[in-house]
Amino acid sequence: MPSLPCSRLQCRVFSQFFRHFSKSRLPVVIADPFNQNVNEVIDVRSPDEYKEDHIPGAINLPVLSNIERHEVGKLYSEDSFKGRIYGAQLVTKNISQIIHDHVTEKPKEYSPLIYCWRGGQRSQSVAIVMAQIGFNVFVLEKGYKTYKAKVKECLEKLPTQFTFKVLSGPTGSGKTHLLSQLSALGEQVLDLEGLANHKGSVLGWDINGSQPSQKWFDSLIVDRLRRFTPDKVVWMESESVKIGKLHVPSVLHKEMGKSQYFKITLPLEERIQHIIQIYPDYIENFQFTKEQLLKLQKHHSGSRVMNWITLGERQQWPEFVEALLTEHYDPLYSRSQRKHFKSHATEVYLDSLGPEHVQPFLQRLISCSLSEVKDAGSMSA
Numbered sequence: 001m002p003s004l005p006c007s008r009l010q011c012r013v014f015s016q017f018f019r020h021f022s023k024s025r026l027p028v029v030i031a032d033p034f035n036q037n038v039n040e041v042i043d044v045r046s047p048d049e050y051k052e053d054h055i056p057g058a059i060n061l062p063v064l065s066n067i068e069r070h071e072v073g074k075l076y077s078e079d080s081f082k083g084r085i086y087g088a089q090l091v092t093k094n095i096s097q098i099i100h101d102h103v104t105e106k107p108k109e110y111s112p113l114i115y116c117w118r119g120g121q122r123s124q125s126v127a128i129v130m131a132q133i134g135f136n137v138f139v140l141e142k143g144y145k146t147y148k149a150k151v152k153e154c155l156e157k158l159p160t161q162f163t164f165k166v167l168s169g170p171t172g173s174g175k176t177h178l179l180s181q182l183s184a185l186g187e188q189v190l191d192l193e194g195l196a197n198h199k200g201s202v203l204g205w206d207i208n209g210s211q212p213s214q215k216w217f218d219s220l221i222v223d224r225l226r227r228f229t230p231d232k233v234v235w236m237e238s239e240s241v242k243i244g245k246l247h248v249p250s251v252l253h254k255e256m257g258k259s260q261y262f263k264i265t266l267p268l269e270e271r272i273q274h275i276i277q278i279y280p281d282y283i284e285n286f287q288f289t290k291e292q293l294l295k296l297q298k299h300h301s302g303s304r305v306m307n308w309i310t311l312g313e314r315q316q317w318p319e320f321v322e323a324l325l326t327e328h329y330d331p332l333y334s335r336s337q338r339k340h341f342k343s344h345a346t347e348v349y350l351d352s353l354g355p356e357h358v359q360p361f362l363q364r365l366i367s368c369s370l371s372e373v374k375d376a377g378s379m380s381a
Helices: 008-019 047-052 066-078 080-103 121-133 143-161 175-184 192-196 214-227 250-257 268-278 280-284 286-298 302-313 317-340 355-367 370-375
Strands: 028-030 040-043 112-115 138-140 164-168 188-190 234-237 260-265 346-349 378-380
Touching (some): 080 121, 112 121, 143 214, 143 250, 164 250, 175 234, 192 214, 192 234, 286 302
Parallel strands (some): 028 138, 164 234, 164 260, 188 234, 260 346
């Protein structure tokens, strides 16, 4: 079993700690991960655990690094007692550093909520030290597992509490742009594609980034919904059951399907220009685009896919985008709407996505009551 030397900092912190230990100053165990009486949430799990998912807003102060956690787990599986000893050595070393780096300048009123995987030794070890210092410390009962149970509960209940308005329309019709404009006007917007880091199509992948884990995606959705008030509508974009590799929570998707829809109709020429504008990475990195297009050979003939690739290689971007829209995206959209969503929707006609057209339309849309919108039949701007 490895042996760790005791640094001066570590010895000083823990000698003071044990000299003044008080049973009256212990952390309080709570079951609410969203408790409003705390001013900071600390996730003491390893960086990899934190990256996969965590309470939104929590900071990561790991008591075991990724490598240390692996080492302790391996030793524990061979000899649990030796594993606990080695784990204690590492944890105490890291706690002293956490206190030195993060806690030294905190005021007496500092009140953190600390959690680990199960609310066990990792969170309790940090919490006890901080409580003995004199801070009002909370520990999340059963740790991250309690939080995930709360997320599951929220995903089942929260979507039913809101009135959603859904923007639909074929690829390139400006749905995401309209959502961002609604948000800028102070409206409640749930941008699922933004949270998923994906634009919801075969060319929707972010070249410079990756999608979050399913757990973190769910956490982000709950975090957004908890910020909304039920007395205002929530705007969102129509989505299939999956955005890239991520699943839209079933209750939310069901509520979306029952909501008022606004089908955006934009001239094909405007859609083409909009797509060229919002997908610059796919033009600048056409090799990546080509790899994505080749995946469509299971849905289209080889000659059709090769024609798209040829247009792209020749940098005939308007022709390339038009071919993709009319031969792939538009037929796919029509099939999806028939299968998953309502056959009726309030049609919205826009000549362009310029502010002179968008702003008056959005103002009118916001001011309409639900009954007026449903009776409108069609709208134009």
